[in-house]
Amino acid sequence: MSRLDSFIRRLEAQRRMLNWAAAEIARRPGRVLELGLGNGRTYDHLREILPGRDIHVFERKVSANPRSMPPAAMLIEGDMAVTLPEFAARHGRSAVLIHVDVTTGVPERDRLLFAWLPGHVAALAAPYALVLSGWELQHPALAAVALPEGVPPGRYHAYRRSG
Ligand SMILES: C[S@@+](CC[C@H](N)C(=O)[O-])C[C@H]1O[C@@H](n2cnc3c(N)ncnc32)[C@H](O)[C@@H]1O
Structure with a gap:
């Protein structure tokens, strides 16, 4: 598969994952965290499908x-190795x-x-929060959950935080 095809499939999977997650959390209060603003594409999608929800972007x-561009108050600038634990200390x-x-575009390198x-x-994840990632996350408190229909295994990853 060409890298172009692979990129398109990744974006399609990403959109399906975000739409699915938005429906999953619809009745649950809580913040949404976007780790990696980049061009702002997925942030823009999240704010469209989750109107009124606090979305903090790192x-x-x-x-x-x-x-x-997120509002200044919702944008946390800096290296996440520092800003994530600071945010957790403030907000739990x-x-x-x-x-x-x-x-980096290379899952093996990302890990x-x-x-x-x-x-x-x-x-940072509340009890039973959903965590989505383009690469595999390994942590004892994060249990892999089935992907929504149409997302091939390995293309994206979803986890539920234990209670
Ligand atoms: C793949 S891009 C995000 C794409 C974005 N979600 C979009 O849809 O346009 C990854 C982003 O993570 C940021 N990033 C990578 N490592 C980081 C770190 N340690 N702390 C903060 N940001 C980081 C990069 O600067 C980059 O903008």
Whole structure:
């Protein structure tokens, strides 16, 4: 499969995952955390499908499309290795959905480079929160859950935080 086809499939999977997660958390109060603003595409989608929900966005190098820029109060700038534990110290396990979109594009590399990240995610996720990621997260408090229809295994990952 060409890298273009692979990229398109990843984006399709990402949209299905976000739409599915938004429906799953519809009746649950709590924050949404977007890890990796990038161009702002998935943040823009999240705010469209979750109107009224607090969406906090983490990014170390802000360069999003101006139309996808979060309000300043909801943008946490800096290295997530630092900002995530700081946020957890202030807000505790209050996120009902966490979307992990920090990636180098190579899942094997991500697992090593971001080995510190699953622990921070687990420390922010409310009981039974959903965590979505483009690469496999390994943490004892995060149990893999079945993907929504149309997302092939391995293309994206979903976890539920234990209570
Ligand atoms: C794949 S992009 C995010 C794409 C974005 N969700 C979108 O749809 O446009 C990953 C982002 O994570 C950010 N990032 C990577 N490592 C980071 C870290 N340790 N702390 C903060 N941001 C980081 C990068 O700067 C990059 O903008």
